Amino acid sequence: MPAYADMTTEELAAKRDELMREYEAIKAKGLALNMARGKPSSAQLDLSMPMLASVTTYEDCLAEDGTDCRNYGVLDGIPEAKRLMASMLDDDADHVIVFGSSSLNIMYDTMARCWSFGTLGHTPWSKLDEVKWLCPCPGYDRHFGVTEAFGFTMIPVTMTPDGPDMDEVERLVANDASVKGIWCVPKYSNPGGVTYSDEVVRRLAAMPCAAEDFRIFWDNAYGIHHLYDAPEQQDQLLDIRAACDEAGNPDRCFKFASTSKVTFPGAGISAMAASAANIADVKARMNPQVIGHDKLNQLRHVRFLRDAKGLAAHMSKHAAILRPKFELVDAKLTEALTEVGGCSWSKPRGGYFVSFDAPAGCAKRIVALAKDAGVTMTGAGATWPYKNDPADSNIRIAPSLPPVEELEATLDVFTCCVKLAYIEKLLRE
Amino acid sequence: MPAYADMTTEELAAKRDELMREYEAIKAKGLALNMARGKPSSAQLDLSMPMLASVTTYEDCLAEDGTDCRNYGVLDGIPEAKRLMASMLDDDADHVIVFGSSSLNIMYDTMARCWSFGTLGHTPWSKLDEVKWLCPCPGYDRHFGVTEAFGFTMIPVTMTPDGPDMDEVERLVANDASVKGIWCVPKYSNPGGVTYSDEVVRRLAAMPCAAEDFRIFWDNAYGIHHLYDAPEQQDQLLDIRAACDEAGNPDRCFKFASTSKVTFPGAGISAMAASAANIADVKARMNPQVIGHDKLNQLRHVRFLRDAKGLAAHMSKHAAILRPKFELVDAKLTEALTEVGGCSWSKPRGGYFVSFDAPAGCAKRIVALAKDAGVTMTGAGATWPYKNDPADSNIRIAPSLPPVEELEATLDVFTCCVKLAYIEKLLRE
Incomplete structure (x- = not known):
């Protein structure tokens, strides 16, 4: 498959129709998923229960x-x-x-x-x-x-x-x-x-x-x-x-x-x-x-x-829960978007977020599409003062809260929305 | 005994000497007592221990x-x-x-x-x-x-x-x-x-x-x-x-x-x-x-x-601990200072403090005397903005923290200091 930027208008239109069918099928599922905030998961919170006693x-x-x-x-x-x-x-x-x-x-x-x-x-x-x-x-x-x-x-x-x-x-x-x-x-x-x-x-x-x-x-x-x-x-x-x-x-x-x-x-x-x-x-x-x-x-x-030693041992348990999620994000984005082109994302070795850069002018549309399909993302623009990302490109992905299976479903919705928004943009240009 | 204000200079001087001996004897004990802040006592804190679990x-x-x-x-x-x-x-x-x-x-x-x-x-x-x-x-x-x-x-x-x-x-x-x-x-x-x-x-x-x-x-x-x-x-x-x-x-x-x-x-x-x-x-x-x-x-x-019902029941347990202390304050002040005259104090039905009014111009001296004798009181003037009590009269008594026996000792020191400061004032006038 060629990168979207290299496709003809006809190819893009056909691809858009295919993606729209995929998107409508996702919407029909009535999902309610959330990848908006950097909240620890329930499994992570469980690690600290002994502290309460x-x-x-x-x-x-x-x-x-x-x-x-x-x-x-x-x-x-x-x-x-x-x-x-x-x-x-x-x-x-x-x-x-x-x-x-x-x-x-x-x-x-x-x-x-x-x-x-x-x-x-x-x-x-x-x-x-x-x-x-x-x-x-x-x-x-x-x-x-x-x-x-x-x-x-x-x-x-x-x-x-x-x-x-x-x-x-x-x-x-x-x-x-x-x-x-x-x-x-x-x-x-x-x-x-x-x-x-x-x-x-x-x-x-x-x-x-x-x-x-x-x-x-x-x-x-x-x-x-x-x-x-x-x-x-x-x-x-x-x-x-x-x-x-x-x-x-x-x-x-x-x-x-x-x-x-x-x-x-x-x-x-x-x-x-x-x-x-x-x-x-x-x-x-x-x-x-x-x-x-x-x-x-x-x-x-x-x-x-x-x-410090106790802290490090405890954080290692958090890492064991978080690592597969971050690796899943990279794997899913790589699989879905490498060929498509136009997108980039961070591959952090720590922290709580993946920073995703969509093609310019697409971030708001992607987040809106995701929302309509039942996936709440951090608002586009949130990573800039006054919520104003001049390129309308950056989206913050927060993979920590959902369980792995849910995260997988969420990323499928997200990448579908990215592709759709990108094609819409290319067809406008 | 006549009130201090009705005594002759000779009577006052004799009384002062007597009080000074009493004060020096107290000082010699090397006390370290505190009646400064409205802190609950250890017994009161114990009431809430089940909350921690x-x-x-x-x-x-x-x-x-x-x-x-x-x-x-x-x-x-x-x-x-x-x-x-x-x-x-x-x-x-x-x-x-x-x-x-x-x-x-x-x-x-x-x-x-x-x-x-x-x-x-x-x-x-x-x-x-x-x-x-x-x-x-x-x-x-x-x-x-x-x-x-x-x-x-x-x-x-x-x-x-x-x-x-x-x-x-x-x-x-x-x-x-x-x-x-x-x-x-x-x-x-x-x-x-x-x-x-x-x-x-x-x-x-x-x-x-x-x-x-x-x-x-x-x-x-x-x-x-x-x-x-x-x-x-x-x-x-x-x-x-x-x-x-x-x-x-x-x-x-x-x-x-x-x-x-x-x-x-x-x-x-x-x-x-x-x-x-x-x-x-x-x-x-x-x-x-x-x-x-x-x-x-x-x-x-x-x-x-x-x-509200649980709160009231819990507060009643606090009251049982605090009540004897407040009653002791009133009893000790009444016993030591009624005849002396010139002083007044509150008899509250709740809260954490007794407000004591010494003869004008005596509060700072009383607190200083008490401090030298090992009893920390709330600073004189603290109950006024800019720590400036124009009459230099008001002292806040906080009886909640010390156990009853300690409170008794503290009040003995305090009343001795009140009497001494009052006589010094009368002798100056």
Whole structure:
């Protein structure tokens, strides 16, 4: 079979009719499938059930320093929880604050603090005429939602296989003091699965910024979320805070992580790591906001996951469940779309997503077709600020939630929709 | 014995020497006692231990509508948790949002939303030259900390036995549109133990305010925290939201509560109730901040406390532990200070505090003396905005944490310090 782009109009029309029959047959099945969000599957959640029974007696409720975790206090987290989260954040416990169950909430609050009060004595961003923010694309829709909430002007930045295009980033930050920061998912990025190269990390840390209070929001959401156990099949990420220290910009980054996709989304623990000055500033600002976060849940996590080694062993069990799904996505897309041409997709070694690039102008149509056939995808455009993908090309595939058989059915619907939308486009041109 | 105020200088000097010997003897004991914060005692925390084992199996993790509470989602709380918190808030579940473990955090965030984005389309308070806030005094230091963080001008308002002095409040809000709200702990207030009268509640709801976006922050922290079981010994509070509805100001109030002093401080659940318009506004603003709060902890609370009846039965157990402590405070103060004169204190029927008024100009000295003798009290002035009690008179007594024997020892130290400070003052005059 020739690639669609090489077909004659007649061949395309015949192919379209064939695909339309296939599509109508799928629709008739009345499916209700969902590949929209990066939610762990039920089998993954089952892995952490023993954690729920790990803190039930009085003795269980005592932290290693004797603190009764059933009572008020401890603003920044109990020592053992700091250590556990430090191992996830690739940092040391002294530079860590443990928060509640949501790292999104930490990022929002960190942004809100910079906006309301300023960071380390700098002018609050709310007092400025305009704040601009760099958004490597495709990226995470909820990140863009935070910067949109505060009215920032979001500037898309091209993602390369090594991370954000640093020539572009350096140019944007060099002379414009209203550019105050950048969103980064530096490892197994959402949705591209990209891990930033050492050079990209070093350039981010060292680049001259017109804004003295330029901040890197480093959401290391998938730092330990490998799909493969062998070290040579796992991506490695240079630590941004060490790089910032080395470059003489120690306060430039805030690092974030959570156990949402380690134990239970919405019922995990989350944490931030940053320079000593940033940590002191954040703690002073947290003081009127909260007395302390849920220490019993911190204890549950420590008792169940223990340390870096325990975390790695646990994540390996997640990988065993996720790996076949990611391999199935690649196999199904390869089988259905290689000959068709015009499409590309990521083959990540970790994280929660496959980034799919359809022929330009087709993404919205594909998602609409899928929806009509009973398959909910992440909205087309969601991976761009203001939901505006200028090429209308990128679609985020989230294979984690459905069981394998369902995922297979979902991908059959998806590839049928891709082909149909592509032919429609070619026939219009 | 005559009251101190009626003694001659010689009598006072002799008494001072006697008290100083008593004080030095106390100091020599090297005590380390704490009556500073409203923390539940270990015995109270023990009451909720069964809750920790109430959600351990897969079936336990399912909400009544089938939601798997181990995964992402449900921004505003699972239905059964909304109902439970509605019963605490004296409201209906449709008007409730369930949050994380801290009601202080909800209040801070609610203030931050008004400040950053405005409420219901009104101008964000951050855009105004000045925001003023009414602070009934004595009041809760952490409330004042929130309004101070946002740079509001805090205006102390006199507390009467029926609640804030409404003539004063009505005068302050009538013509000044920069007065944007008031802090209220309307039942068993912190620290005075006052429950607002029906008339005060109705006047707060109905008073004409120059600011259209005037907001009552109604922190019903002690709504079910009675010290006595007999209904005639329990205070009753008129519902502010119903009163606001009736007065034609439905959006004027935000109500807050938590289970911090029901189950575990810092590991409980918290909630807000408000008008439908306010709830919709808050939910829209929460959307970029968080995906959902800890639903497993919501389930734990529902399974353990069940409903209003279960809550009342549980609170009665707390009361049995707290009641003797409050009665001891009153007995010890009466015994030591009635003859001395010049002092007064509250005799609350619920809540966590006794409000103590020393002779003017003595509070700081009393707390300093107590500290030197090994007893930590809430800082003098803490019950006023900017920690500035103009009379230097009010001290908050928090009897909940220490066991009864320790509390007795603590009160002996305290009353000795009160007498000493009072005599020093009289000798100066």
